Amino acid sequence: MAMLSIKNLHASVDGTEIIRGLSLEVPAGEVHAIMGPNGAGKSTLSYVLTGRDGYEVSSGSVALNGEDLLALDPSERAAKGVFLSFQYPLEIPGVPALTFVRTALNAQRKARGEPEMTAPAFLKLARETAAGLKMDFEMLRRPLNVGFSGGEKKRMEIFQMAMLSPRFLILDETDSGLDIDALRIVSEGVNALRAPDRAMLVITHYQRLLDYVKPDRVHVLVKGRVVASGGPELALQLEKEGYDRFEKEAA
Amino acid sequence: MPAVRQTVEHVAELETYKHGFVTAIDQEFAPKGLNADIVRFISAKKNEPEWMLQWRLEAFERWLALEEPDWARLKFPKIDYQDVYYYAAPKAKEGPKSLDEVDPELLRTYEKLGIPLKEQEVLAGVKGAPKYAVDAVFDSVSVVTTFRKELAEAGVIFCPISEALRDHPELVRKYLGSVVPVSDNYFACLNSAVFSDGSFVYVPPGVRCPMELSTYFRINAEETGQFERTLIIADKGAYVSYLEGCTAPKRDENQLHAAVVELVALDDAEIKYSTVQNWYPGDAEGKGGIYNFVTKRADCRGDRSKVSWTQVETGSAITWKYPSCVLRGEGSTGEFYSIAITNNFQQADTGTKMIHLGANTRSRIISKGISAGRSSNTYRGLVSAHPKARGARNFTQCDSLLIGKDCAAHTTPYIEARNGSARFEHEATTTKLSEDQLFYAMQRGLSQEEAVQLLVNGFVREVLQELPMEFAVEAQKLVAISLEGSVG
Numbered sequence: 001m002a003m004l005s006i007k008n009l010h011a012s013v014d015g016t017e018i019i020r021g022l023s024l025e026v027p028a029g030e031v032h033a034i035m036g037p038n039g040a041g042k043s044t045l046s047y048v049l050t051g052r053d054g055y056e057v058s059s060g061s062v063a064l065n066g067e068d069l070l071a072l073d074p075s076e077r078a079a080k081g082v083f084l085s086f087q088y089p090l091e092i093p094g095v096p097a098l099t100f101v102r103t104a105l106n107a108q109r110k111a112r113g114e115p116e117m118t119a120p121a122f123l124k125l126a127r128e129t130a131a132g133l134k135m136d137f138e139m140l141r142r143p144l145n146v147g148f149s150g151g152e153k154k155r156m157e158i159f160q161m162a163m164l165s166p167r168f169l170i171l172d173e174t175d176s177g178l179d180i181d182a183l184r185i186v187s188e189g190v191n192a193l194r195a196p197d198r199a200m201l202v203i204t205h206y207q208r209l210l211d212y213v214k215p216d217r218v219h220v221l222v223k224g225r226v227v228a229s230g231g232p233e234l235a236l237q238l239e240k241e242g243y244d245r246f247e248k249e250a251a
Numbered sequence: 252m253p254a255v256r257q258t259v260e261h262v263a264e265l266e267t268y269k270h271g272f273v274t275a276i277d278q279e280f281a282p283k284g285l286n287a288d289i290v291r292f293i294s295a296k297k298n299e300p301e302w303m304l305q306w307r308l309e310a311f312e313r314w315l316a317l318e319e320p321d322w323a324r325l326k327f328p329k330i331d332y333q334d335v336y337y338y339a340a341p342k343a344k345e346g347p348k349s350l351d352e353v354d355p356e357l358l359r360t361y362e363k364l365g366i367p368l369k370e371q372e373v374l375a376g377v378k379g380a381p382k383y384a385v386d387a388v389f390d391s392v393s394v395v396t397t398f399r400k401e402l403a404e405a406g407v408i409f410c411p412i413s414e415a416l417r418d419h420p421e422l423v424r425k426y427l428g429s430v431v432p433v434s435d436n437y438f439a440c441l442n443s444a445v446f447s448d449g450s451f452v453y454v455p456p457g458v459r460c461p462m463e464l465s466t467y468f469r470i471n472a473e474e475t476g477q478f479e480r481t482l483i484i485a486d487k488g489a490y491v492s493y494l495e496g497c498t499a500p501k502r503d504e505n506q507l508h509a510a511v512v513e514l515v516a517l518d519d520a521e522i523k524y525s526t527v528q529n530w531y532p533g534d535a536e537g538k539g540g541i542y543n544f545v546t547k548r549a550d551c552r553g554d555r556s557k558v559s560w561t562q563v564e565t566g567s568a569i570t571w572k573y574p575s576c577v578l579r580g581e582g583s584t585g586e587f588y589s590i591a592i593t594n595n596f597q598q599a600d601t602g603t604k605m606i607h608l609g610a611n612t613r614s615r616i617i618s619k620g621i622s623a624g625r626s627s628n629t630y631r632g633l634v635s636a637h638p639k640a641r642g643a644r645n646f647t648q649c650d651s652l653l654i655g656k657d658c659a660a661h662t663t664p665y666i667e668a669r670n671g672s673a674r675f676e677h678e679a680t681t682t683k684l685s686e687d688q689l690f691y692a693m694q695r696g697l698s699q700e701e702a703v704q705l706l707v708n709g710f711v712r713e714v715l716q717e718l719p720m721e722f723a724v725e726a727q728k729l730v731a732i733s734l735e736g737s738v739g
Binding site for chain 1: 696
């Protein structure tokens with residue numbers, strides 16, 4: 001059984017259908033890339049999977065380890081281990097990053113019926129994780145993402161991801177806005193999270209990120225459905241030829 | 252900050268307004284309505300000196316000539332001042348009160364409200380926890396004041412103002428009405444005529460008050476107004492931190508609360524005055540709740556004196572309140588930190604006045620307004636520098652947060668600089684609690700309610716930090732209760 005199983009999904013935003021019969025299976029331990037041109041529905045897919053308000057599913061199913069994901073609200077999905085690394089992470093004024101992450105971590109634990117993490121254990125984990133991502137620990141005492149550069153924000157997403165230790169990770173355009181050094185550090189952070197009991201969906205417009213985070217499978221998303229799937233070589237082919245061929249086929 | 256987390260934990264256990272109960276206790280009332288005889292009745296009840304009675308009667312005469320102000324952004328039906336009881340007191344014997352003499356029903360009330368009146372319980376609390384002395388005012392009278400012996404040893408006077416009138420008339424006569432004159436405004440004038448109790452604090456020169464002082468105001472009786480009067484004097488080089496808390500039962504009719512607070516800080520003295528105002532705000536349909544018309548003013552009379560107002564305003568159907576500082580002494584400092592939250596049909600028109608009279612005076616205003624439901628929240632503030640206030644400086648920051656689409660926030664700053672060397676800065680922002688931020692927090696595992704909490708706590712953090720530690724946690728819980736059900 002695949003960890004994530006999407007069957008014939010249809011979803012719309014403001015009455016416009018964006019996802020049109022999408023099917024996808026991601027087994028545990030694998031990294032799948034979703035590539036596609038602008039407007040293909042990549043970000044919409046990430047919001048549908050995480051349960052954002054206003055993203056209406058009209059038919060089809062999404063299951064995580066066999067459990068219906070669509071019946072859950074966003075925080076319940078998070079507690080089940082769904083994590084979205086945002087393309088544009090939000091600024092949260094007045095709330096230090098550490099407070100934010102700790103509140104989230106303990107909310108998830110509570111929802112799963114687990115005990116809260118103690119403050120010393122949390123701080124130790126945070127220090128280690130920050131060091132691994134070459135982050136200045138002082139940055140974590142500042143309000144989350146407020147005044148951070150694009151690269152810092154993305155790194156903060158990966159920090160949160162590592163701290164929350166999710167089962168199913170969605171990376172939405174994580175490479176956008178990163179210079180080459182930041183991209184390498186972020187990718188290392190992502191790769192460190194690869195595990196047999198974890199799966200990832202890497203959403204990207206360009207091949208660049210996939211040089212660092214090697215996918216097991218690549219899917220081409222055009223006009224709301226998967227039009228082609230293949231191995232890592234498919235990404236290279238797309239890089240060379242562009243999406244034209246697939247867009248024409250889909251039209 | 253663990254307090255933020257603590258709040259989130261507490262959200263689940265919260266009720267909407269948990270102080271809404273009524274204490275069944277025998278009370279005596281003055282006849283309903285207001286006339287010179289009622290004023291005499293109250294004065295006689297308190298065994299006041301003749302000069303005090305004259306002071307009150309004069310205030311009453313002046314009040315008759317005044318008109319209710321209508322400039323605030325508040326809408327409420329005409330108040331019938333003859334349909335209110337101006338005096339209600341639990342039936343009890345006269346004389347100095349020790350805890351043993353206090354009606355056990357009253358003690359249970361305060362226990363239920365979480366106010367420690369038994370000194371040994373405070374002492375037996377957590378090791379290292381700061382002590383604080385409490386003056387408990389129930390409707391029109393003070394029922395008990397704790398830790399008086401210990402305070403007296405330090406030379407600090409902390410007692411009901413009715414008692415101060417008897418025991419320290421020279422101090423009361425010297426300072427009462429010296430900050431808020433009798434006919435300062437309609438509500439202050441009314442208060443001057445009929446005030447029944449409140450707290451009196453005097454900290455002698457050079458004394459740092461050894462503990463937090465606090466007064467807990469409780470309205471219990473029906474159709475009764477509460478008119479308390481607080482007078483705090485910090486003599487030269489003295490320091491005192493004072494906290495006021497307020498609650499009332501849930502009732503369908505509106506109740507009137509018109510208080511006056513006067514602070515006097517002499518040379519090098521400092522007063523920190525914090526309020527956690529949680530009067531009953533009315534129900535979700537806007538029925539009932541307290542009408543809160545309060546005049547609070549500090550006179551930084553001495554050079555280098557400092558007064559800091561911190562307020563967390565979550566209750567009342569109507570709030571009309573502008574804690575102000577008259578910066579008279581050279582180099583004196585005034586601060587105002589405010590969180591005003593309105594939900595459902597609540598209306599608040601609140602802010603501050605910083606009147607710079609002396610040279611090199613400084614003031615700082617941080618105001619955080621949060622509106623939810625169909626409420627209206629107005630910040631109204633005046634910063635002025637008089638010709639002699641050379642080098643006066645003010646920094647004002649006014650932030651408004653809107654939750655939902657049916658609420659309103661207004662910012663009305665008045666700025667007057669009458670000399671060229673004054674420097675005033677004003678920053679204002681209005682933001683809407685964004686769906687994007689909420690979703691972001693929820694995606695990380697927070698429920699919607701928890702997400703709102705976290706974001707709001709972030710918004711008000713600067714001000715919460717100004718509250719004494721133990722009250723900051725309380726205030727945070729209060730913020731949570733006030734905004735419950737405001738989203739979704």
